[in-house]
Amino acid sequence: MRAIVGFVPARLLFMLCLLAPPLSAAEPLATSGPEIVRGENDADWQPLFTALAGQGAVFSQLTERRWFKVRKQPVVLTGEVRLAPEHGLSLHYEDRTVIVDAQGVLLRDARGRTRVVNPDGRNPAVITWLLPILRFDLPALETHFRVHGARSANDWRLDFVPRDTADASAVGSIVVQGTDDAIRRIELRPKADLRIEIVIGTTRTGVTFSAEDEQRFFR
């Protein structure tokens, strides 16, 4: 039953990894790089972080694969990602929308009924990770993560490793990969026997969401 309570950090990590601009079809970098330390070796990364943070509102298609221990094949979901700096993040699946914003996490079903998803008491800081990663704000992220970066030509990979050892063992690292200033793939292993991979499809940046969309997909 403790797994029920552990549900939230897992999903939050899963969701924050969906903050993804566009995708190309390059092979992912296989291993993590050295730690990025502010003031020492972050100069090369700042243009990327600035570009990711400055994309404005984003709309993307997503394909999500979930590897459960009890299944032989991954469960595949498709959906849409909406990121609006002033409203937060919205992940829309077939009949449900997950909304993440400064007030927390909200689940909305096809009939518009909403419910608040409570953060896990054992990992109260998890929800606070979301916004710094959304913004790719390195100083803020450094509070909770060690960030490792690797590059090969236009491809890049960032590994967010929780500084807290308990958090690190509970939720593992978050791997974000991309090409140029576009996120292509996010991987997380919230538990030893659960792996989630999100592939970001067609992406439009600088979009304007209609009032109807804002009402439907955000709080």
Next chain:
Amino acid sequence: MGMEPRRRKLLARLVLGTAVAGCIAWLACFDYAKHISTDVLDLMPVGERDPALALVRQMASQQQARAALFVLEIPEAIAPADESLARAAEVFTATLRQSPAFAEVVALADPAVQDEIGDFVFTRRFELLLPGRLAARQAEHAAQPAAARFDAWLAEKTAADLETFLARPEALGLEQALPADPMLLVPEFVESVRGLEGADLAAGGTDRALVWARLAASPLTEAGQQPVFAAVENAAAAARAVAPGVALRWTAVSRFAAESRRRIEAEMSVLNTLALIAVLTVSALCLRRLRQMLHLAPGVLCSLLGAWTVTTLVFDRVHILVFVIGSLLAGIAADYGLHIYLHPGPPDEEWAARMRAVRRPLVGSAVTAMIGFSALLLADLPLLRQVGVFVVAGLFAAIGSALLWFAQVRRPHGELRPLVQRGFSSASSHLQRARWLALIVGGLVVAGGLGRVHWRDDIRDLDVHVPALWENDRAVRAEFGQTTEHDLFLARGDAPAAARAALENFRAWMRRENPAARLASIGFALPSPADLQALPAQLARLSGFDRELRAALERHGFDAAEFAPFFSAWGDARQRRDWPPFESLVHDFGAALRGPAGMLFATDEGASWFAVAVEGPMLQAPPRDLSVVSANQLESLNELFAGHRRSVLRLSLVGLVAGAISVLLIYGLRQGPRMILVPVGACLCTFGLLGLAGQTLNLFHLLGAFLALCLSLDYAIFTGDRVARGESGPPPSVRLSALNTAAAFGILAFSRIPVVAALGVTVALIVVLALVMVELDLFRRHHEDAIKAAGMK
């Protein structure tokens, strides 16, 4: 009356002194905090015939009212806040737990409570959840005639549902539980309590921590107020010691109750002072010497003393409103003294002679008022019975003490200023015109206003409105995820089994009548007694289920071997013979559910219930035979008050008829009807005026009218009696009494407590109108007849 004066004085002092000493001794020993209530629900009959209201009364006073909600927060400017906030919340919770004022304190970020509940449900899922699941699936299977054998059908459905579930966001959090629960018993239970306050609480965030607590004593008692406030203050100080920036917002019924009591006391204190000033001012203007007023004080004080004593002797718990309403008694009580003291006789008139002159109207007035108020003793509403006892006892004490007091005064004679003594001349042409004008205007007011009278019975009018506290309450509850988006019902029964059956019947009824709505109840964690009893037979029928399920899981892409924990538990369940009885499950369930979830049901014998939140439109109210009632009983309480208002109307009419008969018996058919006309006319005119002013009326306007009727009948009796003796116009005592009463209750009309204002405006208007009627000399013809009769003699 023929008693020797010295002996009479001695006896009067002895009787009066003994009675006063007895009353003071009783009231000095009286436990006011225990026996005087400010709880609105105490105005409801304890054995209210409507079980729904009785249930809500129990829930409101014993369960939900004891919850206290706390929000600890650190302003954004103080960052990072989470660590110091966590420390502050920990210290706050620990300090609060040490206080005996709190029975339970839970930090919502602490997963221990949820874990305990979760562990209980998960560990005992086969006892709690499997019976209902198998019964539901069997019903589905039975509705499909062409379906496969039940165990094969169930296996296929289980695997398909599991596959669907894994594609939902919630699956990520429950993944570890799935090998032991492929039937999704626990996930579906979690879903079935979503939206239920207390079961689905928010846990706070990085900038705020939420703490829930249950008071040890009722918030409507002293033990549930000041000790609670002290403990909260202490805990907040301890939290600030570890996190200086931390701020606390909190809400509890205690705060409303204490503030309500404080405001009522403050308001009544101010109003009573202003009323006293008004009375003294009027008296100073009317009496030649103000100190003459002191002769009225013993009657008023003894009346209130007697009323308090008898009421607290008769009733174990008395609502404070009884004393507010009963303060009207002071007006009547003063009248008896006024009539004796201001009787226009020679200054050296003996007590016996004076008594002979005023005996008839005095006794007639007191008996009529007592008969009228005795009708209230038949009321269902405790408040009305208490007011009835208070006033009847007070009237008895008033007339008794007035007689005893003036029996020992050497010359009981007061003097009024000439204008008040004389009044207006009934022969004046101005008065003639005024009489006609008043009759026309009064008739128009009655004709035009009575049709516009609207009744509005709202129990909230009994309380003082405290907007700031309500705003704070709404904000704090919103932090806890409590909203008014749901309709909340209570599925009830005499025993837990009956309440659970009611919950099941409600679910079935909702599926038929309102399939779009969604139900959430902690009661769904318990099986219905019938399903639990059928479980062994169901398991015996499912002999091939484990084999079929393995195959189905493989077909749907699962690794069946991963579900070994489930197949092991299933095998044990099929072998099991010692399934617990329903009562045992209920006991364990009640013991396991702590914190907010523990307030969502009650398993007391005689009054068991489960809270049910309905999300979505409620197209119609559940029929009564479902034993499901709305938890929001405001409407029902208002209906109940409307019923009691009608009851008061009936009783008032009964009292009025009884009083009228006594007047007719005492004063005969010639004089009696005129006396009755004064209070009735004043009352109708008052309601007409209120109707024209667009004022909605309630029970307390009616109650005020009933009380004022007795006062105005008093005026009519004394005026009629005077006219019968060949004198014109009302006695001066009536003028002073009416002006004093109008001044005092005119002040009460400005109260911020709606019911006090209702009483004030009604009494003041009726009394003023009654005075106008007697001043306009409605008894004129009778007066002329009396003069003629005197001339013939």
